[in-house]
Amino acid sequence: MTQNPHSPAPQPRPVFSQLPAYSAGKPAAKVEGLEQYKLSSNENPFGPVASVAEVLSSFDQVHRYPDPLSTELRTKLSEQLGVDAEDIVTGAGSLGALQQMMATFAGGNPDGTQDEVIYAWRSFEAYPIVVGLAGAKSVQIPNLADGSHDLDAMAAAITDRTRVILLCTPNNPTGPALTEDQVRKFLVKVPKNVVVVIDEAYFEFCAVSPLDANEQPPVNGLDVYPDYNNVVILRTFSKAQGLAGLRVGYSISHPELTQHLRVGATPFAVSRLAERAAIASIDHSDEVMNRVEHLVEEREKMVKRLKELGYDVPKTRANFVWLPLGERTPEFSALADANALSVRAFGTEGVRVSVGEDEANARLLQVCEEFISAN
Known part of the structure; x- marks a missing residue:
């Protein structure tokens, strides 16, 4: 049957015209004489630890389907985190776990x-x-x-149609983290039928962040969720463990929620290779955290110097720094490109800069000094 080239083409659902396009971090521009550094995607610049690399190089089971429940990984996480394995549901990164949650608890009626x-x-x-x-x-x-x-404003926005609330801590891309006291006071204001997601993709960086005098530590969702049947924790192996390309994350919640999340979960979302790499990361978590500590030390050096230069840098507990540059955002991004550095620019709001290799961080600070001197 010959197709009529003038007939209407299939169209996506109307909602597609209202959705923003996801903008992934771009590689750095090529500049003669300079090594390129990507500081736009909050990746771990050092990749997985050596023991995980060995798992990746020896894997020979790509022809087999993975365990759809990721039983070995959930068991290992249960031992590491001190939670019931039945409270854990895996997904393709924390984003995959979040998509499962949305498909389960929020939509059209x-x-x-x-x-x-x-x-x-x-x-x-x-x-x-x-x-x-x-x-x-x-x-x-x-x-x-x-x-x-703004937790007060978020609580005030709750209506009888509210089904899910997302708390991103540390917040991407700005960096501040919530405290346990803030989260608990907020949860008191939330109806029990509303799911509250504590998105902790950068938790490991919080865990080793230095505190100022009298400052409360960032919240650890594991200390909160046991007391609330409507709370879900999201975590990932993409950041601290350096497994961004393998897509493995998970949610933690009570059986009242996991029984439904498992129905909405994408079958085989976590590959067997990703599961084994994640398990090896847990087995060598001391090595993982050594790298995290180094990145946090670099982050603190960057923040200190940026403040000395006059930048208004929010307190960050993640592996990135936010520069609220407003209308000057595109100009800064262009200067970074000219120095073989990619950063993540958000329109005319600001720039998010990932903590990268030591050399990349040093060059970034040079760019920041040049930028502020010229303005």
Whole structure:
């Protein structure tokens, strides 16, 4: 049958025209005489530890389907974190776990109404995409001036259509983290039928971050979720463990939620290779955390120097720094490109810079000094 070239082409659902496109970090531009460094994707510049690399090089089971429940990984996580293995549901990165959650708890309804999902903005740029694809409505609450969540405003935005609330801590891309006290006071204001997600993709960097005098430590979701049947923790092996390309993450919650999440989970989302690499990362977590500690030390050096130069840098607990440059954002991004550094620019809001190799961090600070001297 011959197709009519003038006939209407298939069209996506109307929601697609309303969704932002996810913008992944780009590689650095080539500049003669300079090594390129990618500081745009919050990747671990050192990759996985040596023992994990050995697992990757010897893997020979790509022709076999993985265990859809990732039983070995969940068992290992259960031992490491002190939680019930039945409370853990794996996914393709923490984003995959989040997509499972949206598919399960928020969307469109038979009467044409949309469930609502509340989250801070700016925050992780995938949030509006996964919410929209689920058929739900985003309720974005502007961050406070210091880049942190406005929890009072988020609580005030709860309606009878609210189904999920996302707490990104540390917040990507601005960096501040919530404390346990803040989270618990917020949860008191949330109805028990609303799922509260504590997105801790950068938790390991929080765990070793130095504290100022009288400063409360960042929240550890594991200390909170046992007391709340509507709380879900999201974590990943992409950041601290350097497994971003393998896509393995997980959620932790009570059986009241996991029984439904497993139904909505994508079958075989975590490959056997990813599972084995994650297990090896757990077995060598001391080596992983040594690298994390080095990155945090580099982060603190960067923040200190940036403040000396006059930059308004929010307190960051992750492996990145936020520069709220406003209208000057594109100019800074172009200067970084000219120095073979890629950074993540957000329109005319600011620039997120990942902590990278020591040489990359030093060059970035040189760029920052040049930029502020010229302005």
